[in-house]
Amino acid sequence: MQQPLIIVDAGNLLFKKALSDSKGISNTTALITAYGLVRAYKQMSYDAVGISSNDLSAGTEFFRRSIDNSFPWVAANIYDKKANLLFSPHIIKKSGNLTIGIIGLTGAAGNNIEDFVISDWRKSLRKQIALLQKNCDMLVVLSSLNLSENKEIQRNFKQIDIIVSASQKGRNIQPQTIQNGLLIQGGGRGKYIGKLDITRNSEGSWHLASPQSPDYQKNRLRSIDRQLKQLAKQQSLTGKDFSQKMDRLRSSREIISKQIAQQVTDLTEKKTLSAKSYKSSFLPVKPKSPTGKIGIIVQDIKKSINTFTRYQRAALQPGDPAVRRALQNDEIAGISSCVPCHEKQAEFWKNTRHSNAYATLSQQGQSFNLQCLPCHVTAGKVIHSSVDSELLFLLTLSTDRQTIGCEVCHGPGNRHLLSPDEVTPERLPSEKICLQCHTPDRDNNFDYQKKLATIACPVD
Ligand code: HEC
Ligand code: HEC
Ligand code: HEC
Ligand code: HEC
Numbered sequence: 001m002q003q004p005l006i007i008v009d010a011g012n013l014l015f016k017k018a019l020s021d022s023k024g025i026s027n028t029t030a031l032i033t034a035y036g037l038v039r040a041y042k043q044m045s046y047d048a049v050g051i052s053s054n055d056l057s058a059g060t061e062f063f064r065r066s067i068d069n070s071f072p073w074v075a076a077n078i079y080d081k082k083a084n085l086l087f088s089p090h091i092i093k094k095s096g097n098l099t100i101g102i103i104g105l106t107g108a109a110g111n112n113i114e115d116f117v118i119s120d121w122r123k124s125l126r127k128q129i130a131l132l133q134k135n136c137d138m139l140v141v142l143s144s145l146n147l148s149e150n151k152e153i154q155r156n157f158k159q160i161d162i163i164v165s166a167s168q169k170g171r172n173i174q175p176q177t178i179q180n181g182l183l184i185q186g187g188g189r190g191k192y193i194g195k196l197d198i199t200r201n202s203e204g205s206w207h208l209a210s211p212q213s214p215d216y217q218k219n220r221l222r223s224i225d226r227q228l229k230q231l232a233k234q235q236s237l238t239g240k241d242f243s244q245k246m247d248r249l250r251s252s253r254e255i256i257s258k259q260i261a262q263q264v265t266d267l268t269e270k271k272t273l274s275a276k277s278y279k280s281s282f283l284p285v286k287p288k289s290p291t292g293k294i295g296i297i298v299q300d301i302k303k304s305i306n307t308f309t310r311y312q313r314a315a316l317q318p319g320d321p322a323v324r325r326a327l328q329n330d331e332i333a334g335i336s337s338c339v340p341c342h343e344k345q346a347e348f349w350k351n352t353r354h355s356n357a358y359a360t361l362s363q364q365g366q367s368f369n370l371q372c373l374p375c376h377v378t379a380g381k382v383i384h385s386s387v388d389s390e391l392l393f394l395l396t397l398s399t400d401r402q403t404i405g406c407e408v409c410h411g412p413g414n415r416h417l418l419s420p421d422e423v424t425p426e427r428l429p430s431e432k433i434c435l436q437c438h439t440p441d442r443d444n445n446f447d448y449q450k451k452l453a454t455i456a457c458p459v460d
Contacts, residue, residue, distance in 0.1 A: 004095050007045065008102065010185075011052035011144035011166035013037060018111035019057040024388035025312055026370055029305045034058050036301035038066050043293050048091045048102045050142030051075045052166050053109035053118060060115045063087075074104035074142060077124035079117045086116065090128050092136065098200065101136035103128045107145040121145060129159050138200060140164065154181035161200070172282045174255050175206075182206045182278060191444070192282040200276050208259055209277035217260050224253045302365055309368035313395040322389030323396055331412035332380045334400030338413060341420065345406075345457035352455050354404035367402075368395060375437040378405040380412065383436055409433060 014034040019027045041049060049072055056063075056078070063086070067073065076089035090103045105121045125141070132139060139159055143150055144166040153160055158180050165185040172192055176183045180203075186194030199209065228249055231242040289295055316323065339346040349355055357376040361367045373394040374383045378401040382390050407413050409429035416423045431448040438446040 006047050006093050006095055006100065006102075008047060008140070008142055008164055009041070009049045009166075010142040010164040011050035011104075011106065012054055013041070013049060013052075014055040014058050016054065018054045018109075018113075020386075025309065026386070026388050026391065028308060029369065029371060031058060031062065032304045032308065033301055034062065036297055036304075038069070038071055040294050040297045042069070042071060043297065046072055047093050048072050048074045048104070048142060050104040050144055050164075050166060051078065051087065051106055052144035053107060053111065053113060054144075056106075056109065056113045056116050057111065074102060075106050076103050076128050077119045077121045078106050079119055080115065081117065083117070089124065090132060092132070098137045099135060100138045100140060101128075101132035102140045102142060103132070104142045105145055107143075107149070121149070125153070125157060125160075129157065133159055138162070142166075150183055151178055154178040154183060157181075162196075162198075174252075175278060175280050176255070177206045180205050184280065186282060191441070192284055195281050195283055197279045198277070202276060204276050207277045208262065209279040217256055217263075220256055221253060221260075224249050224256075228253075302369070305371075306365050306368045309370060309395065312392065313368060316392060316395065320392070323393045326380075326382050326385075326390045326393035330380045331414040332378060332401065332407050333413045333417055334378070334398060334407075335403060335405040336400050337417055338406045342406075342457075344460060348458050349406065354408070354455065357404045358402040370394065375442070376404065377402055378408050380407075404437075 014037060015030055019030055051073055063073070067087070072091060073087045074089070074091050075087040076085075078086050080086055087104065090101055093100050093102060103125065105125060106118050107121075109116075109118055129139065138161045140162045141153060141160050142164050143153070145153075147165075150163050150165055153163055155178060160181050163181060163183045165183060167185060172194065173185045175196070184194060184196060186192050197209070228246060231246050231249075234240065235242050290299055335346075353360075358367065361369070361372055361376050366372050370388070370391045373379065374385070374391070377394060377397055379394055382393055385391055407425075410425035410427070413425055416425050434446065434448060434451070437443075438451070440446075
């Protein structure tokens with residue numbers, strides 16, 4: 001039978017990183033986005049939303065307004081200076097015949113969050129469990145704690161059935177069970193909704209519902225082993241480092257092996273899988289029509305940000321010291337300087353999506369958005385900057401750099417122009433260069449070799 005859904009988010013909703021202290025442009029645009037996210041989440045009828053310490057940098061005013069707007073924040077260990085709890089410590093929801101207590105726990109702040117005090121979560125958790133245990137059939141924690149703390153909950157607080165962890169690295173991870181607890185985490189940036197179907201008829205540990213047939217699982221293991229072998233071979237042949245990819249494969253391997261083992265014990269102990277079982281999936285979120293309710297909120301956010309930065313651009317004086325600083329040692333010549341001597345490559349490049357990257361932003365009404373520009377133009381060294389005054393420079397680029405030009409991959413070309421034969425740019429851009437922009441949250445299956453092949457300029 002279909003039970004009512006409970007929709008939650010564990011934190012890091014507003015910001016991936018804490019905002020810096022200054023009231024700079026990127027802070028303002030991040031806040032515009034945060035206000036929009038809160039509107040969108042309300043529209044989507046979220047039941048409970050946890051708060052990470054990063055989120056807190058939105059400030060008291062922001063949270064006061066969203067609480068006035070009855071936004072379902074939940075945080076059991078965030079206090080003000082006078083030791084008053086600032087948010088609901090828990091929220092109670094009914095789903096079918098289950099009463100579910102949802103507790104919010106916030107991880108320690110690595111940053112300055114003047115107006116808030118994050119207290120020891122263990123004490124808060126103990127208190128909330130004592131309050132809720134009697135009346136709730138299930139307890140869920142929305143957690144922005146780190147992995148080892150989440151595991152500590154699984155080990156030491158057996159009353160907690162499910163921990164929903166705030167995304168740290170932006171990747172979906174398969175549910176993990178330790179003791180009686182189930183730990184789940186969906187990737188960041190709203191690219192996926194993690195869906196967890198559960199049946200809970202009794203106490204005890206969690207079981208994977210309707211497990212894949214052992215044969216299917218064993219085939220997956222075989223395929224992983226094959227990939228590992230190939231990567232190891234490639235690594236020793238090319239000297240390239242595949243250790244991260246291999247680590248990821250090994251951890252999937254471990255999970256699948258455990259699942260197979262679990263299936264075997266379940267069968268021998270004749271456990272009924274329906275007693276307390278889960279099934280999880282990650283559903284990719286597809287953007288709906290821009291004229292839907294959420295679509296309109298998204299358009300509003302984009303328009304506000306663009307208007308705000310356009311205004312900043314207009315206020316920028318020629319010779320602004322910040323822009324001058326960014327230009328120092330810039331050494332980027334711009335695309336039109338390269339074309340005359342490398343026509344063949346330029347012709348090819350023009351047909352890649354890189355040449356169109358700024359136009360893509362314009363089409364979205366986002367060409368003034370400093371959050372987007374570093375990856376959609378020839379930013380030079382400013383690509384890594386998070387300093388607003390330096391990023392402002394990107395609003396002043398000539399059309400020659402309003403594209404992902406040659407020098408993004410081959411490096412600054414000024415010196416090469418002066419003496420083409422003596423100073424030659426990097427010929428083959430390393431994977432590291434691509435990964436500046438093809439980050440997992442923007443491009444979650446970036447494969448260097450494969451993608452390189454589609455953009456590599458032709459040889460003369
Ligand atoms: C005046 C002509 C000229 C201009 C302008 C020019 N190049 Fe070159 N480029 C050359 C020559 C000549 C070579 C070959 C040098 C060699 O093989 O020693 C070369 C080689 C290269 C190579 C290959 C390096 C290698 O190791 O094989 C790249 C990449 C390159 N240029 C990129 C650029 C970029 C980017 C620009 C614009 C900033 C640019 N070039 C502008 C003449 C030019
Ligand atoms: C400055 C940021 C940046 C760098 C560096 C960069 N890319 Fe891209 N790349 C983009 C953006 C942005 C797009 C999408 C442009 C659009 O569609 O408007 C893109 C699109 C692509 C595409 C086409 C879409 C796809 O995924 O099939 C390929 C292929 C690609 N990049 C490969 C690479 C490779 C390989 C490197 C490194 C050699 C690289 N890129 C470096 C930003 C970058
Ligand atoms: C960290 C680098 C980065 C940032 C920041 C970034 N992008 Fe991109 N963007 C990319 C890359 C890489 C691609 C190509 C991904 C692919 O197609 O595989 C891309 C593709 C796109 C595309 C075309 C493909 C699609 O997904 O529809 C649009 C539109 C886009 N970006 C808009 C934006 C906007 C708007 C912003 C700012 C709010 C932004 N990007 C910020 C790296 C970035
Ligand atoms: C997204 C990255 C990227 C961009 C942007 C890019 N290139 Fe390349 N370019 C490559 C790759 C990859 C190769 C192939 C390197 C290899 O296989 O050794 C290459 C090779 C070259 C070569 C060497 C060709 C030869 O004869 O050996 C030249 C010259 C060159 N590019 C010029 C340009 C120019 C000019 C532009 C801009 C119009 C440009 N590239 C834009 C990635 C890029």
